[in-house]
Amino acid sequence: MAQRAVKEYNCKHLFSKYWNEYFKDFKYDFQAAAISDSSELEEESKNKPWLTIDKLVVKPDMLFGKRGQNKLVLVKKKTVGDIELDDVIQWVDKRSKKNVTLLDGTTGALNHFLVEPFVSHNAKDELYISATTEEEYDEIHISKYGGVNIEKHWDKTIHIKIPVNSTEEDVSSLIQNKLKDSINIPNFNTFATKFYMFFKDLHFSYLELNPIIFKGNQVYLLDSVARLDDTARFIMDKSWDHIQFSSPFGQKPLTEEEIMIKKADEASGASLKLTILNPKGRVWTLVAGGGASVVYADTISDLSGVDEMSNYGEYSGNPSTEETYTYAKTVLDLMTRTSHKENKILIIGGAIANFTDVAKTFSGIILAIKDYTEKLKEVGTHIYVRRGGPNYEEGLKNIKKACEDLDIPIFVYGPETHMTDIVRLALKR
């Protein structure tokens, strides 16, 4: 996983944590309450007096955008800026843990909200600033026409390319050259430079503030969208306050089995991945390798239709016999829970490995097959195997013999057979 979306609350928290380090000419009051239901809000209001004093705004904080258009931002009862704590409580009560369907069709339950003080301002003061990454440069985008209509005014946005490797002085002069004094806010160019440095130093891969409002040297971050580069975790974990990333809105919660494999993956030097697509599907896979697993998924969806594809996953990086055993057992357990009108198909596939020991990983799979012999027979499983790489002859021989001894139909192929041909063979039968 590389880029991970960050919740608005976490993003603003990071700004506030580093505010004085980067933006000492400006002031930012980090006033925000992250809650999942109204009782948490009431609890928070004991420590955050502004919640009872100020006028408020509330919106879901669940990694999706266009909350205004989805009518999921509360700013007014009668007039803009007249929302008080009780209104927020009522509003949250009505929505917390309830499903909503967004305009783009995604459905999910709302369970994270962000409550902040209402900031009264004029729409024409809404600025836009963001930073993005391309291969050879980063880019800062700045617009005087921030707010909900930024896309409409995109042609008026100023883009400043910052080559990778630029020093802060470089950045500052690039911004100065391009922006001159087009943004009529004292020290804005310094702010933009520091915004970029903050973006870079904290390993963001995307960072957007829209709108951002300046009142004198007081700054209000009304909305933010951000992604961090998760691969930098080993350097940044502490700086990020050990942030936990959330799944995208609308994603089905992980099943028990998926969580188990995820944990095994994290604990291992090898890679173990499992996503259940259709628990009642006909075709199941135990595929080695990130690339090969995609090719098998392509082929299965082409040949059997995507609905019969039950799982996506892969194991790679020379996992131990024990790890492969656990992984295979999980898949076999899932595939034998329900029967299908036709016989079930188990694809044990893979490319020609570079260094994964095929005999070793297969002995884990064989153990799992032995554990599930009866269940596999109950759902009429046919097993198709295709694999190459270190010790593949031994691996193929062992799995063939094991299944024949157990009386499970098995068809075994090596590198002389085209990798995905077993999918065709399996479905033809």
Add this chain to the structure above:
Amino acid sequence: MNKLFTEKSQAIFWNNNTKAIQRMLDYDFICKRKTPSVAAIVHPTSSASFQKFFFGDQEIMIPIYKSTTEAAKNQPTADIFLNFASFRTAAEVSLEATLIKSIRVIMITAEGIPERDTREINMKAKESGKILIGPSTVGAISPGVFKTANIGGTIEQIVKSKMHVSGSAGLVTRSGGLFNEIANTIALNADGIAEGVAIGGDRFPGSGYLDHLLRMEKNNEVKYFILLGEVGGKAEYEVIEAYEKGELTKPIVAWCIGTVVKHFNTTVQFGHAGASANTSIERAGTKNNAMKKAGFIVPRSFNDLHLRIKDLYKKLAGEGIVKAVEPTEYVIPKLPQDFSSAKKEGVIRKETNFICTISDDRGDEAHYAGHPISSVATPETGFTIADVISLLWFKKRYPKWATDFIETVIKTAADHGPAVSGAHNARVSARAGKDLVSCLCSGLLTIGPKFGGAIDGAAKYIKKAYDDKLEPKEFVSQMKQKGLAIPGIGHKIKSIKNPDLRVKGLKEFAIKHFPNTNLLDYALEVEKITSAKKDNLILNVDGTIGVLMVDMWKSLNYSDEEIDQFIECGTLNAFFVLSRTIGFIGHVLDEKRLNMPLYRHQFDDILYDVPTAELI
């Protein structure tokens, strides 16, 4: 240069990944390279200055350096840098390499380097004119010439995929796993590859498909291209553009994997980090269509890829551009088999030089006489030190009364103060500034017939007398006639009236817990006779231990021959040595902490009687 590698290419290999390095050298051998393809290893934490490898049937030494800069200075002709550092260190290591003139190609294998670092390395590499392959890749191969680390897999697989001789395809893939797969497909359906690169699965690869294809365009050995792309990113469009502009003119068979992704929303992560489509043009299907439109040969699905390769090859052969596939005349030198694999296959056997019957360190965990160490080590296992002794010294698990006795012995004989000769010697050595082991040894080396050795002697003589059914009286007088003191009898201070409490404890324990104490009873009869002669001629602690050990073994049903063999081997002495080691170490540590100066014996404590040597 229009080739990525030449026969002269040599690598500096960062990290001592012996398996991958050996594979490179084995590849060299079957390709008949004159020089090893690895010139140096960089491994900052290694204390060795070289590592041995096989180059065919010869052993060679590859130097190990602490830094890449140092390696490059010493191996100025090495032009390929293979970075096998972990994702935590790979960026730093690569940056160093970009500064080194003699390095032309850098390959990074680690997966999970922060994107910002990767982009910085890419930039530096570009600025310094280096070709960067990776991160997250198995690298590249020029068949018959050079390959990076593990690419191609095992030697058998390489030969099967014809990656040891040059063919005519130029292959670029993203995935390393699929690289082998396609190379194999090409071998089955055409004549193999001339040059192949896996660019790696990261979002920002150091070099893209196009960088390599443009070079291969200029390489006359490459007659056609095969591109295996992936969902995500826009790199395939760069290739299309170059093709349309005429910068690439050779036919291209291409396929983008990940067509399945379109069926799912962004929530399923398929494959690599780079494999997510942010926009519809990054979708595999869109890219396949675009490539087809541009005139690439695009199969219907991955499953037909090999057929399209076959067709194209046939067509090119018809046009005389490539040769029809025929068996190559290349004779592959026979790579000597590794001893371990030959042994595993049972094709060779070897005489052993040693036999071990007490412990085994093969397998997951070392065993003491069949017991894994973890099953005897911690308190809840119920095993004591004496249990471990019984396993390792006697290959048996002794009953509790016996192990209790052994522990009693060890505790009883652990120390006898600083004045006894062994402890004294240990202390004198410590004051001379010697290390712990030397001091301990000087104490241990003092143990012998007169100091500590009485246990052996007592057991031996008293047992023999008992076995020969000599009356105690007769035994005493026979020893006297031989002019021998009975070992284990007599004490400087202790006497019948002032008994040695250590002896009392041992005796009482044995009488209470041993199934029988025949030899002790016999020895006590002997003691009656000797102590009647003189009050202090009692069975001393050495004698008691000696006879009780024999009683223990007899009670454990050892035969007399076995017990005699124990005594002969010095087993009784061993208990004293083990026990007294505890005391000696105490003395040495004490002396070291006190830090007393060098010891010199006083003149007035020595009788000097030194006549002048006679002349003879």
